[in-house]
Amino acid sequence: MPHLILIADIGGTSSRLALVGTDGAPRDIQIHRNNDFAGFKEMIAADLDQRGDAARATVGGAVLAVAGPADGEVVKLTNRDWSFSKRDMRRHFGWQKFAAVNDFEALAHGVPALGAPDLVAVGGGTAMPGAPLLICGPGTGFGVAGLISAGRQRLVVTGEGGRARLGATTAEEARVVAHMQEETGPVVVEHALSGSGLGRIHTILSGTALSPEDVIAAATRGESAARASCDMFLRLFGRIAGDLALIFNARGGVFLGGGVSAGLAPFFNGSPFREAFEEHPPHQPRLIETPVHIIMHATPGLIGCGQLGGRMAKTLRPNLHVV
Ligand SMILES: Nc1ncnc2c1ncn2[C@@H]1O[C@H](COP(=O)(O)OP(=O)(O)OP(=O)(O)O)[C@@H](O)[C@H]1O
Numbered sequence: 001m002p003h004l005i006l007i008a009d010i011g012g013t014s015s016r017l018a019l020v021g022t023d024g025a026p027r028d029i030q031i032h033r034n035n036d037f038a039g040f041k042e043m044i045a046a047d048l049d050q051r052g053d054a055a056r057a058t059v060g061g062a063v064l065a066v067a068g069p070a071d072g073e074v075v076k077l078t079n080r081d082w083s084f085s086k087r088d089m090r091r092h093f094g095w096q097k098f099a100a101v102n103d104f105e106a107l108a109h110g111v112p113a114l115g116a117p118d119l120v121a122v123g124g125g126t127a128m129p130g131a132p133l134l135i136c137g138p139g140t141g142f143g144v145a146g147l148i149s150a151g152r153q154r155l156v157v158t159g160e161g162g163r164a165r166l167g168a169t170t171a172e173e174a175r176v177v178a179h180m181q182e183e184t185g186p187v188v189v190e191h192a193l194s195g196s197g198l199g200r201i202h203t204i205l206s207g208t209a210l211s212p213e214d215v216i217a218a219a220t221r222g223e224s225a226a227r228a229s230c231d232m233f234l235r236l237f238g239r240i241a242g243d244l245a246l247i248f249n250a251r252g253g254v255f256l257g258g259g260v261s262a263g264l265a266p267f268f269n270g271s272p273f274r275e276a277f278e279e280h281p282p283h284q285p286r287l288i289e290t291p292v293h294i295i296m297h298a299t300p301g302l303i304g305c306g307q308l309g310g311r312m313a314k315t316l317r318p319n320l321h322v323v
Pocket residue numbers: 010011012013014015067079103138139140141142143194195196212213216258259260262263264
């Protein structure tokens with residue numbers, strides 16, 4: 001009898017799937033590497049196969065959060081050549097209910113449910129009650145969303161902020177941006193602020209090619225070249241987060257998501273992040289007062305998907321099987 005919703009947080013590199021009932025709490029989380037599959041349908045089918053026939057029969061709908069714009073009939077990942085049609089996806093799996101949302105939209109819905117153990121503060125500040133929140137951060141790409149309170153309702157605004165053009169404010173940044181421009185043409189935020197972007201910055205500054213995980217491991221061992229690359233990354237990240245905080249008037253707080261934010265967590269407080277975040281004259285005073293937190297939860301996107309899926313589960317009709 002269908003009474004559960006399949007929820008999925010599908011990034012450019014990896015996907016996290018779970019089931020949810022009317023309580024909105026994700027259960028039976030399974031994580032997949034996208035490289036192992038040809039596309040969305042194959043990955044979801046393999047996930048359902050792993051859960052078994054009995055579990056599959058309980059699934060009556062799905063909420064898919066994808067790293068790309070999700071407001072059209074065709075949804076495509078920004079940083080991977082995967083796409084699906086909403087109508088076709090729903091028909092293919094026989095779901096009664098179906099929704100696709102942007103992955104940072106889902107993440108933003110989950111942020112109010114995060115607790116103190118899920119968050120690490122970067123500097124000080126006090127959240128202004130009722131003011132907008134900003135959620136942004138680097139993974140395969142760079143996601144951006146705003147969370148706005150309208151009476152008792154919470155609304156999420158999202159777009160493709162990772163594709164905004166990236167500028168430079170110092171000679172060293174200008175050198176990095178100029179290198180990137182030679183490689184890729186016009187430079188956008190996620191060319192620098194992403195996992196591959198951290199590797200790219202390290203190659204430009206040090207002449208050595210490393211994966212983002214290896215840059216962070218070398219910085220952890222105290223290697224100065226890797227530390228300099230992390231500092232450059234965090235200075236750019238601080239500036240962009242400050243720009244976005246002004247754009248969204250995010251005096252309710254800034255939340256940094258994405259796998260790279262969590263990986264770099266030990267370095268934020270000794271880095272130029274907070275200074276670059278605040279250095280937006282004449283508005284330093286409001287940014288100094290804006291709290292910033294890194295999201296450390298392992299699957300925060302699923303918390304927001306769970307809330308959307310929990311609401312959807314309440315609308316399922318137990319005896320209806322759509323084929
Ligand atoms: N802890 C970490 N340390 C260093 N790099 C990381 C870490 N976690 C993820 N990355 C890098 O970030 C990228 C993947 O980010 P993430 O794990 O957030 O996946 P994703 O959800 O698929 O991404 P997105 O939602 O942006 O498309 C890869 O380039 C990976 O190497």
